[in-house]
Amino acid sequence: MSxxxxxxxxxxxxxxxxxLGAISEASKLAGELGGEVHVVLVxxxxxxxxxxxxxxxxxxxxxxxVAPAGVAQPVVxxxxxxxxxxxxxxxxxxxxxxxxxxxxxxxxxxxxxxxVEITGLRVDGGAIIAERxxxxxxxxxxxxxxxxxxxxxxxxxxxxxxxxSAVAVEDVAVELSAASGKVTVVTRGEQRxxxxxxxxxxxxxxxxxxxxxxxxxxxxxxxxxxxxGNAAVAATRxxxxxxxxxxxxxIGQTGKTVAPKVYIGLGVSGAIQxxxxxxSAENIIAINKDSNAPIFEFADLGVIGDLHAxxxxxxxxxxxxxx
Amino acid sequence: MTKIVVLVKEVPDxxxxxxxxxxxxxxxxxxxxxxxxxxxxxIEAALQLRESGALDVEEVVAITVGPSSAQKALHKAVxxxxxxxxxxxxxALAGSDVVATGYALAELxxxxxxxxxxxxxxxxxxxxYAVGAVVAEHLGWPALTQVIKLDxxxxxxxxxxxxxxxxxxxxxxxxxxxxxxxxxxxxxxPSLKAIMGAKKKPLETLSVGxxxxxxxxxxxxxxxxxxxxxxxxxxxxxxxxxxxxxxxQTVEKIVAxxxxxxxx
Numbered sequence: 001m002s003x004x005x006x007x008x009x010x011x012x013x014x015x016x017x018x019x020l021g022a023i024s025e026a027s028k029l030a031g032e033l034g035g036e037v038h039v040v041l042v043x044x045x046x047x048x049x050x051x052x053x054x055x056x057x058x059x060x061x062x063x064x065x066v067a068p069a070g071v072a073q074p075v076v077x078x079x080x081x082x083x084x085x086x087x088x089x090x091x092x093x094x095x096x097x098x099x100x101x102x103x104x105x106x107x108x109x110x111x112x113x114x115x116v117e118i119t120g121l122r123v124d125g126g127a128i129i130a131e132r133x134x135x136x137x138x139x140x141x142x143x144x145x146x147x148x149x150x151x152x153x154x155x156x157x158x159x160x161x162x163x164x165s166a167v168a169v170e171d172v173a174v175e176l177s178a179a180s181g182k183v184t185v186v187t188r189g190e191q192r193x194x195x196x197x198x199x200x201x202x203x204x205x206x207x208x209x210x211x212x213x214x215x216x217x218x219x220x221x222x223x224x225x226x227x228x229g230n231a232a233v234a235a236t237r238x239x240x241x242x243x244x245x246x247x248x249x250x251i252g253q254t255g256k257t258v259a260p261k262v263y264i265g266l267g268v269s270g271a272i273q274x275x276x277x278x279x280s281a282e283n284i285i286a287i288n289k290d291s292n293a294p295i296f297e298f299a300d301l302g303v304i305g306d307l308h309a310x311x312x313x314x315x316x317x318x319x320x321x322x323x
Numbered sequence: 324m325t326k327i328v329v330l331v332k333e334v335p336d337x338x339x340x341x342x343x344x345x346x347x348x349x350x351x352x353x354x355x356x357x358x359x360x361x362x363x364x365x366i367e368a369a370l371q372l373r374e375s376g377a378l379d380v381e382e383v384v385a386i387t388v389g390p391s392s393a394q395k396a397l398h399k400a401v402x403x404x405x406x407x408x409x410x411x412x413x414x415a416l417a418g419s420d421v422v423a424t425g426y427a428l429a430e431l432x433x434x435x436x437x438x439x440x441x442x443x444x445x446x447x448x449x450x451x452y453a454v455g456a457v458v459a460e461h462l463g464w465p466a467l468t469q470v471i472k473l474d475x476x477x478x479x480x481x482x483x484x485x486x487x488x489x490x491x492x493x494x495x496x497x498x499x500x501x502x503x504x505x506x507x508x509x510x511x512x513p514s515l516k517a518i519m520g521a522k523k524k525p526l527e528t529l530s531v532g533x534x535x536x537x538x539x540x541x542x543x544x545x546x547x548x549x550x551x552x553x554x555x556x557x558x559x560x561x562x563x564x565x566x567x568x569x570x571x572q573t574v575e576k577i578v579a580x581x582x583x584x585x586x587x
Contacts, residue, residue, distance in 0.1 A: 113548030189488035241506030305567025
């Protein structure tokens with residue numbers, strides 16, 4: 001039970017960065033466990049080059065299953081079948097929505113355990129120990145598994161570590177479950193709203209639900225304009241789902257990962273799903289009237305107050321300062 | 324006629340400091356409790372499916388697994404509009420992990436045989452995002468999470484959600500387990516009358532044995548993911564906090580902070 005399965009999410013001819021991180025991490029662990037990493041890819045149009053490239057992050061095998069991509073059920077069918085037929089102790093999923101869904105399904109089908117939002121993995125006594133931050137990241141629980149273990153990483157938790165070279169691709173036939181036949185992807189990856197660039201900005205003014213309305217993004221625009229030059233406006237998932245801001249400008253779990261010099265959150269609560277996309281910012285500033293907002297736990301400067309009063313005055317003051 | 328089951332959970336009140344019982348590594352759930360706020364979106368979604376006529380909903384049933392105090396979460400669920408509720412409570416369930424809890428919930432769902440199971444996107448405490456998918460797997464049904472738009476046409480749901488690469492539109496055949504995102508709706512507030520009447524709506528309390536649940540698959544012994552120990556994360560220096568009392572002064576302090584770090 002020493003081999004590790006990793007599911008690699010792919011879209012548009014590229015493997016997800018978080019999946020490559022999971023493969024890299026699994027390769028280190030497999031070395032210590034004396035086993036191999038085998039990667040499962042599920043899709044209808046995955047090329048040999050894309051599938052085989054998992055070898056360059058340390059995978060010994062690329063197992064390709066031809067089935068619909070973009071939903072969890074076929075992934076559960078594929079990973080569970082391969083795990084049952086082979087000698088595997090663990091399945092690891094990179095961060096992302098599909099990882100939670102498919103990981104949970106695999107754990108349930110195999111009667112195993114699951115640990116999610118994992119930020120660290122290590123081998124101790126021949127078994128994998130998973131580290132899971134809890135209670136707003138104020139404490140870390142260490143989790144082990146009695147039987148088959150499913151690990152779902154936190155977004156950006158595992159670093160990419162190239163090692164090894166491309167491997168040959170094995171096609172594996174998997175019979176899909178009835179549930180897989182009941183889910184159909186109609187459209188995938190639709191970009192809603194304008195194409196805005198937030199990844200290159202040095203100063204990011206981020207609007208959250210606390211802005212109150214789409215019109216109030218003008219407050220964020222005003223602050224970005226005051227910083228001038230390399231400043232841009234971004235948003236949280238809540239603001240984007242409400243239709244206040246384009247999807248391309250979203251930070252977090254299902255959006256972009258950014259690391260600006262200055263991050264200023266306006267009415268941003270700082271949920272984990274947002275934090276994972278911006279915690280590498282050098283200086284984190286939060287302005288929010290809710291003193292219980294989790295963002296105050298990790299902001300370098302937290303301002304508890306009404307952003308609608310503070311921000312326009314702050315914009316003027318910064319403009320004056322810059323002369 | 325269709326029946327909707329909504330999975331709900333009792334969680335510590337967000338305004339109350341949560342902590343871990345360091346002897347067993349489980350969340351100390353002894354403080355003030357409330358209905359998981361994310362679950363109110365699932366109840367609202369069920370009510371809107373009924374009120375819009377999108378589904379001919381005969382009944383909305385809220386179910387939960389938890390200690391005796393979890394009854395309060397069910398009272399809240401029926402005050403929001405569920406017709407009745409089911410409470411699985413048993414000492415044998417203590418220490419169940421997400422897979423064991425999902426198995427127990429699935430057994431409750433089987434007893435009700437609904438057409439649709441709705442859940443919130445995550446619990447406010449455990450935050451595993453996983454229970455809906457576990458329940459679906461035990462039922463052999465499809466599952467979809469983080470759904471923010473739900474349309475019904477006969478036995479087919481058209482669901483929209485935000486995933487890794489943008490917005491996805493996915494069709495799902497009933498029966499299914501759907502976890503809704505918090506952007507799907509604005510949950511209504513219960514009326515005073517509904518709050519007063521909540522305790523009069525049917526509430527069935529079941530033990531593991533009553534529900535036909537295999538006791539060896541639940542509780543700490545029946546769980547495969549095991550808490551081993553806790554540790555502190557690397558210390559991060561605490562940030563500066565400004566409580567705004569005078570806008571001009573606050574702005575001055577922010578600018579000074581930025582200036583010290585040569586950020587303006």
